[in-house]
Structure formats: C-alpha cells, structure tokens
Amino acid sequence: xxxxxxxxxxxxxxxxxxxxxxxxxxxxxxxxxxxxxxxxxxxxxxxxxxxxxxxxxxxxxxxxxxxxxxxxxxxxxxxxxxxxxxxxxxxxxxxxxxxxxxxxxxxxxxxxxxxxxxxxxxxxxxxxxxxxxxxxxxxxxxxxxxxxxxxxxxxxxxxxxxxxxxxxxxxxxxxxxxxxxxxxxxxxxxxxxxxxxxxxxxxxxxxxxxxxxxxxxxxxxxxxxxxxxxxxxxxxxxxxxxxxxxxxxxxxxxxxxxxxxxxxxxxxxxxxxxxxxxxxxxxxxxxxxxxxxxxxxxxxxxxxxxxxxxxxxxxxxxx
Amino acid sequence: xxxxxxxxxxxxxxxxxxxxxxxxxxxxxxxxxxxxxxxxxxxxxxxxxxxxxxxxxxxxxxxxxxxxxxxxxxxxxxxxxxxxxxxxxxxxxxxxxxxxxxxxxxxxxxxxxxxxxxxxxxxxxxxxxxxxxxxxxxxxxxxxxxxxxxxxxxxxxxxxxxxxxxxxxxxxxxxxxxxxxxxxxxxxxxxxxxxxxxxxxxxxxxxxxxxxxxxxxxxxxxxxxxxxxxxxxxxxxxxxxxxxxxxxxxxxxxxxxx
Ligand SMILES: Nc1ncnc2c1ncn2[C@@H]1O[C@H](COP(=O)(O)OP(=O)(O)OP(=O)(O)O)[C@@H](O)[C@H]1O
Ligand SMILES: [Mg+2]
Numbered sequence: 001x002x003x004x005x006x007x008x009x010x011x012x013x014x015x016x017x018x019x020x021x022x023x024x025x026x027x028x029x030x031x032x033x034x035x036x037x038x039x040x041x042x043x044x045x046x047x048x049x050x051x052x053x054x055x056x057x058x059x060x061x062x063x064x065x066x067x068x069x070x071x072x073x074x075x076x077x078x079x080x081x082x083x084x085x086x087x088x089x090x091x092x093x094x095x096x097x098x099x100x101x102x103x104x105x106x107x108x109x110x111x112x113x114x115x116x117x118x119x120x121x122x123x124x125x126x127x128x129x130x131x132x133x134x135x136x137x138x139x140x141x142x143x144x145x146x147x148x149x150x151x152x153x154x155x156x157x158x159x160x161x162x163x164x165x166x167x168x169x170x171x172x173x174x175x176x177x178x179x180x181x182x183x184x185x186x187x188x189x190x191x192x193x194x195x196x197x198x199x200x201x202x203x204x205x206x207x208x209x210x211x212x213x214x215x216x217x218x219x220x221x222x223x224x225x226x227x228x229x230x231x232x233x234x235x236x237x238x239x240x241x242x243x244x245x246x247x248x249x250x251x252x253x254x255x256x257x258x259x260x261x262x263x264x265x266x267x268x269x270x271x272x273x274x275x276x277x278x279x280x281x282x283x284x285x286x287x288x289x290x291x292x293x294x295x296x297x298x299x300x301x302x303x304x305x306x307x308x309x310x311x312x313x314x315x316x317x318x319x
Numbered sequence: 320x321x322x323x324x325x326x327x328x329x330x331x332x333x334x335x336x337x338x339x340x341x342x343x344x345x346x347x348x349x350x351x352x353x354x355x356x357x358x359x360x361x362x363x364x365x366x367x368x369x370x371x372x373x374x375x376x377x378x379x380x381x382x383x384x385x386x387x388x389x390x391x392x393x394x395x396x397x398x399x400x401x402x403x404x405x406x407x408x409x410x411x412x413x414x415x416x417x418x419x420x421x422x423x424x425x426x427x428x429x430x431x432x433x434x435x436x437x438x439x440x441x442x443x444x445x446x447x448x449x450x451x452x453x454x455x456x457x458x459x460x461x462x463x464x465x466x467x468x469x470x471x472x473x474x475x476x477x478x479x480x481x482x483x484x485x486x487x488x489x490x491x492x493x494x495x496x497x498x499x500x501x502x503x504x505x506x507x508x509x510x511x512x513x514x515x516x517x518x519x520x521x522x523x524x525x526x527x528x529x530x531x532x533x534x535x536x537x538x539x540x541x542x543x544x545x546x547x548x549x550x551x552x553x554x555x556x557x558x559x560x561x562x563x564x565x566x567x568x569x570x571x572x573x574x575x576x577x
Contacts, residue, residue, distance in 0.1 A: 061410050063576040081414045089410035095402045097332070099339035111328040112411040114321050140339075156407055166410075 008164050008195045009037035009060070014069035016055055029055045031219040032069065037164075037212075042186060042196045044210035044227075046203070048309055052219040053199040054092055057168050060197075061089055073164065085113045088162035092169050092199075094153035098142035102133055102152050105141065106159050113160030127155040132181060146173040154185065164195040171202055183209055203305055215305070217312045238277050241292040242284050243267045249287050253280070267292060325413050326421040333425025334432070337391065347433060350383035351440045372448055373539035376441045377459060381535070383437065384467045385494055388430050392474035393486045405576060416568040423475050423564060430467045434460065458549050459538035465556035466532035470494060472563040473527075479571040496522060497529030527559050 016030040029052045037043040047053050058064045060071055062078045076083040096105050106124045115123065128137045131151040136144065141152065150173050157165055170186070171179045186196055186209055200206060206213060207227060215223040243266055250268060254261060257280060259272035272280060274296065281291060337343055357375035399405040399422070408418055438460050442452055473493050477486035496503075500523045507519020531552045537544050 058576070061406065063406060063409060065575065081412050084410060084412040087410065089407065091403055091406040091410075093403075094407065095404055096407075097336045097404060099336050100332070104335075108328060108332050109407065109411060112325050112408065112413050114325070114412065153407075157410075160411070 006039040007036045008039050009073050011035050011071045015067045017067045029219050035214045035224050041211040042190050042209050044206040044213040045199045046213050047216035051216045086163040088157035088165040090153045090157040090167045096141050101138050103137045109156045110159045127159050131155045147178050166197045168199045217309050222308055222312050238274050239295045240270045242289045243292055245289045246287050326417050329421025330424035334428045337429040346387055350437055353379045354440050370539050377535040380437045381463050387433050388467045388470040389490050392426050392471045393478050393483045415572045419568050419571050426471045427468050434464050455538040455544050458544045459534040462532040469556050469560055472560040476563050476567040479567045496526045500526050501530050
C-alpha cells in the first residue's frame with residue numbers, strides 16, 4: 001500500500017484472534033484488514049453487526065493488540081501514547097463515572113490531555129454548549145438519559161481539540177433530531193479541517209456525510225473507496241411510462257435499449273438505465289407518444305450493502 | 320511533570336467519585352458505630368475499661384480498613400474495564416501504567432481518608448472515656464495506614480488480571496497469610512519434612528509480613544514503640560508496594576481491554 005503524508009490513519013494487514021475461554025481454539029475476528037484514511041475526510045467504516053468494526057477501532061485505540069499487522073495514526077504507531085492528545089475517541093455505548101457532573105468529567109478529560117487553565121474551562125464550556133448540554137452541565141451523570149450520555153461522550157472526544165476523531169456508532173441511541181445534531185457536529189469538524197473516522201451501520205448517515213467508506217464483512221474489507229463510486233458500481237435505473245405509442249415503437253425500443261418493457265393497458269412501462277432516459281424520451285416524443293411519468297429508481301446504499309453482504313457470505317460459505 | 324499532573328487527575332477523580340458514592344458513607348458509619356459499641360462494652364466491663372476500648376477500637380479500625388481497601392479496591396480497575404470508563408481514559412495521552420498508578424493513588428487516598436475519619440472517632444472516644452493518647456497511638460494508626468496501602472496494592476495487582484470475585488478472594492487470602500506467615504515460618508522450621516520447611520520459607524518470603532504493622536497491643540497497653548521500627552516498617556511497606564505495582568503494571572500493559 002502506498003503511503004502518502006496525507007494519510008492520517010494507516011492500517012496494514014491487521015489480524016486479530018480472540019481466544020474465548022481457556023481452550024486453544026482461536027477465533028479470527030479480523031482477517032488481514034488494510035485501509036487508509038486521508039486528511040480532512042469523513043471516513044465511514046461500515047458493516048453488519050459482528051463484522052469486526054469495534055474490534056478494529058479497539059486496535060486503533062491500543063485497547064487490544066493485533067495478532068499481526070500494523071496500525072498507525074498521524075504517523076505514530078498506535079502503541080505510542082503522546083500523540084493521543086491529537087486524537088479523540090467515542091466508544092460504543094460510552095459509560096462515565098455516575099457521581100460526577102458533565103462539567104467535572106469533561107474537565108477531567110481535558111486535564112488528562114494536558115490542557116491547562118484558563119483555556120481548559122473555556123473549552124469545557126464550549127463543548128458543553130456545542131453538544132447542547134448547557135441545561136444539565138452541573139447535574140450528576142447518573143441522572144442523564146442515554147442520549148445525553150452519548151452527547152457527553154462526544155463532548156469528551158472533542159474537549160482537547162483533536163485533529164482526528166474516532167466515533168463508534170455516534171448516532172446510536174439518539175432520536176432523529178439528535179442524529180441531525182450529531183451529523184452537523186461531524187460536518188463542522190470536517191469544515192474545521194479535522195479527520196473523522198466513524199463506525200456505523202446506519203446507511204443513510206453514511207450516504208449523507210461520508211466522503212469515503214470501507215465495507216467490512218466478517219472481518220474482511222469488501223469495498224474501499226468513495227461513496228459515489230460505490231453507488232455507481234450498479235447502474236442507477238429509471239422507470240418511464242408512455243402512452244399512445246405507434247405499434248412498432250415497442251419492438252424498436254427492445255432492440256435499441258437494454259430495457260425491460262411491460263405493457264399495462266394502452267400504456268407501457270420501460271425500465272432502463274438512467275443515462276438512456278433522455279434518448280428514449282426524444283425518440284418517443286418524435287414518434288408522437290405521450291410521456292406519463294418518469295421515475296428515478298434510487299438504488300439506496302442499503303440495497304447495495306445488503307447485496308454485498310449477501311454475496312460475500314455466499315462466497316465464504318462456498319470456500 | 321505533565322505525567323504527574325495526569326496521574327494526579329486520575330487519583331483525585333477516583334477519590335471524588337469514591338466520596339460521592341454512598342457505599343463508602345455506609346461503611347464509614349458502620350465502622351464508627353462499631354467503635355462506639357466498643358466503648359459501650361468497655362464501660363460495662365469496668366475492669367481496665369480504657370485498654371479494652373483502645374484494643375477493640377484499634378482492631379475495629381484495622382478490620383474495617385481492610386474491608387474498605389479490599390472491596391472498594393477491587394472495584395477499581397475491574398469496574399473501570401468492565402464498565403469501559405477505561406476506554407476513554409486510555410484514548411487520551413495516558414499510558415496504562417499511569418492509569419494504574421493514578422487509580423492506586425486515588426484508592427490509597429480514599430482509604431487513608433477513611434482511616435483519618437475513623438481515627439478521629441477513635442480519639443474522641445478514648446478522650447471522652449478518660450484515657451490519654453500518645454505517640455504509640457499515632458504510630459499504630461500510621462502503620463495501619465501503611466498496611467492498608469499495601470493491601471490496596473495487592474488488590475490492584477489481582478484486579479489487573481482476574482475477575483472481581485477471585486481478586487477479592489486472593490487479596491483476603493494474602494491478608495490472612497500475611498498475618499500468619501511468621502507463625503507458619505516458625506512452624507515450618509520445626510517440621511521434619513524438608514518440603515514443608517521449604518514451602519513455609521517461601522510463603523514467608525513472598526507474602527508480605529503484615530504483623531510488622533500490627534501495633535495494637537503495644538499502643539493499647541502503653542508499651543513503647545520505637546521511631547526506628549516505624550521507619551523500617553514504612554520502608555518495607557513502600558518497597559513492597561512498589562514491587563507489587565511494577566508487577567501489576569506489567570500485567571496490565573500486556574492484556575486486552577475486552
Ligand atoms: N473479547 C472478545 N472475545 C471473543 N470474541 C470477541 C471479543 N470481542 C469481540 N468478539 C467477536 O468479534 C466479532 C466482532 O465483534 P465487534 O464488536 O468488532 O463487531 P461490530 O462490527 O462492532 O458489531 P456491532 O455492529 O454489533 O457493534 C464478534 O463475532 C464478537 O463476538
Ligand atoms: Mg461495534
């Protein structure tokens with residue numbers, strides 16, 4: 001893998017085996033995962049439950065050690081400590097000391113990152129406002145709802161103004177409004193030039209904000225690249241409904257376009273590639289047909305995702 | 320310098336969390352109640368009331384101190400790993416060794432704070448019942464503090480790699496062995512079987528000799544305790560604690576955070 005200076009995160013052939021119980025049987029969770037995350041992008045690490053997303057993130061946070069392979073962040077091997085003042089991390093379902101208040105816990109994390117007064121309390125107040133917790137900043141965390149704890153988690157990951165932020169399921173446990181707020185926070189981080197690495201299986205979020213994605217299924221990367229390319233892998237299709245067709249047009253359409261045609265009464269429905277739509281319409285109008293409707297069938301990331309997962313599961317069970 | 324600031328932040332945070340946790344108040348209230356009961360028993364027995372108060376009071380302090388050290392101490396690391404607070408802490412520029420040191424220090428502070436409060440209750444009871452306090456009492460209580468620090472370090476070591484139940488059992492085991500190890504050693508020297516002698520000797524060498532810190536009788540009966548002895552016991556506690564923390568840190572550095 002070529003490594004440029006703009007690569008903020010670089011993961012090379014990471015393998016992780018767990019040994020559940022005392023037996024010698026090992027369970028391979030990551031099968032040689034490699035990817036890079038570039039400066040300033042929002043990177044989505046996407047996969048079904050149990051694919052190994054959290055495991056990968058734990059390797060990056062040095063909470064678990066890879067069986068083999070290497071991972072580095074900002075050019076430092078993940079086993080180092082000092083570079084972490086430039087890194088923020090939101091774990092899956094974060095948990096904090098229940099008897100402290102949000103302000104206290106954030107001050108604590110800011111101290112751990114080496115921030116000194118007066119910057120520290122300003123920054124703490126800043127992130128509290130940013131995640132919308134002003135009203136509860138001085139209440140103990142045991143009185144917080146799940147969504148509020150998630151916000152404390154996000155505030156904690158940003159309090160020391162990191163360059164790169166790792167988020168494990170940042171939208172989980174939030175209502176639609178809360179999710180939009182988190183999306184806005186992530187977009188603002190990008191606008192500030194930060195790099196965001198995000199684990200998720202909520203695909204609409206990926207479509208909305210991610211620049212590039214890696215899709216992981218059963219511990220293996222199945223796709224890595226831009227969201228657009230991923231969507232273009234399968235051509236977008238549209239449905240065009242026409243009426244008052246000349247008799248022979250239907251036959252010619254069949255020859256000219258790689259289309260599926262269905263007759264419905266005096267109307268026909270043509271299912272064809274997006275890029276052929278205008279040519280079809282020109283031809284049909286010239287022949288005196290009437291256009292009833294044109295619908296773009298948006299193939300969602302979800303359907304492609306489901307397909308990819310199904311394909312790779314099939315592949316691995318055939319092996 | 321920055322490193323110490325971080326360790327200190329973890330320690331004070333641990334102390335603060337412990338102070339706000341109602342469980343500690345319950346334990347403290349209970350221990351003060353026991354010390355109070357000691358007075359009552361003593362005042363009923365008439366004979367040598369003052370000594371019995373002191374004896375019972377100091378013993379109660381030691382017992383509750385260990386209880387607090389073990390049960391709050393075990394929760395320390397394991398609770399953090401289990402509840403995943405450790406994830407966010409280790410994602411900051413804090414190494415695992417720093418984390419462990421901070422937790423240990425915070426726990427030692429918590430246990431010492433409890434000891435100070437219990438000592439105040441003890442002093443009040445002794446003075447109210449017409450007794451006098453001297454260097455012996457201060458020395459005995461100080462050594463209890465050293466013993467508790469050592470027990471916290473033992474708890475830290477075990478909770479760095481086992482489940483809380485096992486860690487509590489092991490720590491209590493070390494506590495019991497530590498108070499018996501001298502006896503065991505002497506018994507072992509008299510044994511006819513060589514392997515028994517060998518085992519007893521190694522138990523004595525490996526397990527801390529906790530009787531060093533037990534000056535209850537001397538303090539209660541006004542017998543002299545030398546400052547040198549206190550100094551040596553302190554060195555022993557600090558040395559042992561350091562070794563335990565090294566071991567704990569080695570294990571903690573090499574494990575996966577599940
Ligand atoms: N400590 C562990 N010991 C044994 N197996 C583990 C351990 N941690 C994770 N696993 C296994 O590794 C696999 C991947 O888990 P991981 O938590 O990384 O999935 P994930 O992609 O984050 O899923 P989700 O979307 O549900 O969060 C699962 O099959 C899980 O059972
Ligand atoms: Mg996960």
